[in-house]
Amino acid sequence: MTLPTYFVSHGGGPWPWMKEQTGGAYDRLEASLAALGQAHGGDARSVLVVTSHWETPGFMLSSGSAPGTIYDYGGFPPHTYRIRYPAPGNPALAGRVAALLHAAGHPAGLDPERGFDHGTFSMLYPAYPEATMPVVQLSLRRDLDPRVHIEAGRALQPLRDEGVLILGSGLSFHNLRQFGPAGALASRAFDGWLQETMAKAPHERTAALLRWEEAPMARAAHPREEHLLPLMVVLGAAEHEAAACVYHEEDFFGSLTVSSFRFGSA
Numbered sequence: 001m002t003l004p005t006y007f008v009s010h011g012g013g014p015w016p017w018m019k020e021q022t023g024g025a026y027d028r029l030e031a032s033l034a035a036l037g038q039a040h041g042g043d044a045r046s047v048l049v050v051t052s053h054w055e056t057p058g059f060m061l062s063s064g065s066a067p068g069t070i071y072d073y074g075g076f077p078p079h080t081y082r083i084r085y086p087a088p089g090n091p092a093l094a095g096r097v098a099a100l101l102h103a104a105g106h107p108a109g110l111d112p113e114r115g116f117d118h119g120t121f122s123m124l125y126p127a128y129p130e131a132t133m134p135v136v137q138l139s140l141r142r143d144l145d146p147r148v149h150i151e152a153g154r155a156l157q158p159l160r161d162e163g164v165l166i167l168g169s170g171l172s173f174h175n176l177r178q179f180g181p182a183g184a185l186a187s188r189a190f191d192g193w194l195q196e197t198m199a200k201a202p203h204e205r206t207a208a209l210l211r212w213e214e215a216p217m218a219r220a221a222h223p224r225e226e227h228l229l230p231l232m233v234v235l236g237a238a239e240h241e242a243a244a245c246v247y248h249e250e251d252f253f254g255s256l257t258v259s260s261f262r263f264g265s266a
Helices: 027-039 091-103 118-127 146-155 157-161 181-198 202-210 229-236
Strands: 005-009 046-056 059-062 108-111 135-141 164-170 243-252 256-263
Touching: 005 027, 005 229, 005 243, 027 118, 027 243, 046 059, 046 091, 046 118, 046 229, 059 091, 091 108, 091 135, 091 146, 091 157, 118 135, 118 164, 135 146, 135 229, 146 157, 146 202, 146 229, 157 164, 164 229, 181 202, 181 243, 181 256, 202 229, 229 256
Parallel strands: 005 164, 046 135, 046 164, 059 108
Antiparallel strands: 005 256, 059 135, 243 256
């Protein structure tokens, strides 16, 4: 079975552990992630997370067998700094991914000490709350070149036939200075462009993403594009398949438009 790939807007900070503070702000995102886990609870054997919270000069893979936790956020309640998402790693998968990237001309290294960042554990907890699914993280390359990340995704396509669910963890809108009413217009304009782009023919879709900075209010939505680049990887891994919007809301935190996408059939 060929698994689809996903770009997930992962929300902010350790939100699954802050329901008393956030009320129902994350209900729709949580439901979409739970549906993702239910859809692939039986056919996926491991998850590869392309995380927007890890940048390295060249691609790197988390290769430890029991990754720890990285609390890469600040100003949250004390209990959120004791979170543990004890999913196992998969050193063999990390080596397989590195080999595929190297064969495609993109050398990748292994980091046995790298723990799960919040873009990984906050997204995976609603999808796989039992934390038994093995997880490997793939970093972004620090130059944030969209072409390189699409090429990396192309190299990873065989994993989809090997029981590996490839998830790109980012945000369709990521301007923390305008994370509220000030970001409403930019998030709506950029999301509209994303929706139109995802519906294009594959070659047109890829060409548009390579020129993403030409999109309406692109730099207002992504002053720095690290939360968009995971989309490039997961698209590259399913480049010729149809996209579907699997999560969308226009009032995230009261004003923001955000989306997640699947590439390929569920």
